[in-house]
Amino acid sequence: MTDTTEARHRIERYDAGAIEPGWQARWAEAGLHDTDLTDDSRPKYYLLTMYPYPSGDLHIGHWYIVTPSDALARFRRMHGYNVFFPIGFDAFGLPAENAAIKNGGHPFTWTMQNIENMRRQFRSMGATFAWKNEVVTADPSYYGWNQWLFLRFLEAGLAYRARSSVDWCPNDGTLAREQVEGTDRHCWRCGALVEKRDLEQWFLRTTRYADELLDFTGLDWPDPIKNQQTNWIGRSEGAEIDFEVAPDDYQPGGDRLRVFTTRPDTLFGATFMVLAPEHPLVPKLTHPDRLAEVEAYVGQARRRTEIDRLSTDRAKTGVAIGADTINPVSGERIPIFVADYVLATYGTGAIMAVPAHDERDFEFAEAFGLEIRRVVAAPGEGADAPMGAAYIAHAAGEVLVNSGPYSGLPADEGGKAIVAWLAETGRADPKVTYRLRDWLISRQRYWGTPIPVIYCPTDGVVPVPDDQLPVRLPETVDYAGSGDNPLNHDETFLRVDCPRCGGPARRETDTMDTFMDSSWYWFRYLSPDEPGGPIDREITDKWTPVDQYTGGAEHAVMHLLYARFFTKAMADSGLVRDREPFKRLFNQGQILGADGERMSKSRGNVQDPDELVERYGADTVRLFLMFMGPWDQGGPWSPTGIGGVHRFLNRVWTLALDPHGREAGDPNAGTLPAGESEADARAALRSAAHKTLRDVTADYEAFHFNTMIAKLMEL
């Protein structure tokens, strides 16, 4: 090779390492991507990617999440939009605390180191974030407004206290689900067996918005997500019906047991009743002779997980409490059981069991030899046709049978008539129940937003006055070798004067669920430094709702539902105008390790982006992540595939730089095949370019990034 060709070769070679850092520095210096939120000359486009948790193991997954959104930001800017594409960090949470408990140190230090590292990585990938608007939720300038919003919700009657059970370790206090290990359910740190403990905790009344949350009008969201939310909310229409406890040798009877049922038409078929083990009347109603057995069963049930209890796979268990109740329509005495397939948190925590027309009740009745009485018959079916399984289908022409004066009525009509009749004497009410529960926001942990409430022996529960916000986390924390909330032992934090009477009082030591932080962060991005309130109303009205939100489908029901709830609650407090946060939603899939498993340090399958950038450059990594497959599907990382897109970028580079438009290494490039006219070739190329332009634009709109890149390769 002569000196001249070598020199030429060096100039033309695609060398990302020589190109990218310089441009990235210039973008940062010019503040090119810091959005002027007051600019009205262009249409606004608020593009939001779910802010990351600053975890210890940084991996290619963070790039996978951000890259297509970042590409979309550029695409919209080139289409003339004023794009706002902010970033922040979901900085509170359990992993920081686990690290501190395990290895010492402060959750703050751990978190801030991770954030610093992620900032550097996001810069090295050339992401066009509006860094000026960054939000870090663990900063008092953010979490203080969590507290302020909580107090507004408290005023609006949306926040309340109630007893609720937690997984409890005698040494480490409340445990998260991931801190409970093994089938025997022991503590991750000390190994002690986990039990349930009832604590007074704070809730937000999400159920107030249940019906409105079912309405997705105007939202361009994926159908599977809307389905999941709809099922999660789980609206059921039915009735609550009172059963009276029958008198017995040890108690006079007369207590009322209220059940919820979606099938009041089957009331005549209720041959027993089942209470949740946690039902408050269980201790009172249980026959003294049965007490020991019932207590043992209740204790056992409380150790089970909810998933386990609801599994229809598992054989039904339960025990009779030795008391009867009276079926309000037939007047018959029917036995009462406790069984763990009935949950205290749904409906009234008690059901009327109709084995003939409910699968679970059928199974239970078979196991315990209880009467199965048909009260609904399909057309042409006899009133006493034998039943091998519960009949639950809703067929046209079904009629009630064995139902006294209601026999012969169509099932729907009969059900309504039964409820109406009982309602006359106050023994039933039509009722809508939701599977959705109110949001428990209390966490017995240090690393979160302190709930701004004070307990005074004289004045009771006293909200911290606005002018005393934020209630700051103490800067030093002593875990004392246990997982128990250190705020409980921090006297300077605990001791406080009552804002009302000035007497000695005690601070709330529970902190807030981190979903609280993520339920309004996109509002704060618009005015991260605003000292006078959580949001700047004028800017917020201009920029919200978010035009496009992108993030993982694993957030389908919790985060995405809490965010919708919060927006509605904020709107009702007069803080924001819109009742929905995100106009359009796209859920990307998850990138997995090359072994097909979730990437994690412990599995040793994390792909380090820094190495890849070193070797190929950020643009190659980004392009490959978008090319791998459909964004909504995710999939395993391929260590070899990235070479292909790198070659592609190489070719584009040389093609663009060679004045003759030659592809490197092809001796025949740039010459027309024999017999072809230059005019035809130019026309064909022009046509192909326009077709690609059309297809690529459509693919961008539809988030089909992999085929978009394939078409560019073809061109």
Add this chain to the structure above:
RNA sequence: GCCGGAGUGGCGGAACGGCAGACGCAGCGGACUUAAACUCCGCGGCCCGCAAGGGCGUCCGAGUUCGAAUCUCGGCUCCGGCACCA
């Protein structure tokens, strides 16, 4: 278990109900090179066959349709969520 999603060459994937396998990876053949790497050109679902050609083929089983990877029903496997991981 319940709710939601997915299953197509050796691999990642493509395909308005209309030629299955675009694009890429790995592989094979060739050009360039003293050689290798890089780069470039070409081949490529599987089986039989020298070939021409034939058979099979989109997780499994039914069905709808002139026609199904695509629609319907049943099943299997894997992934996400199941309320204290975020």
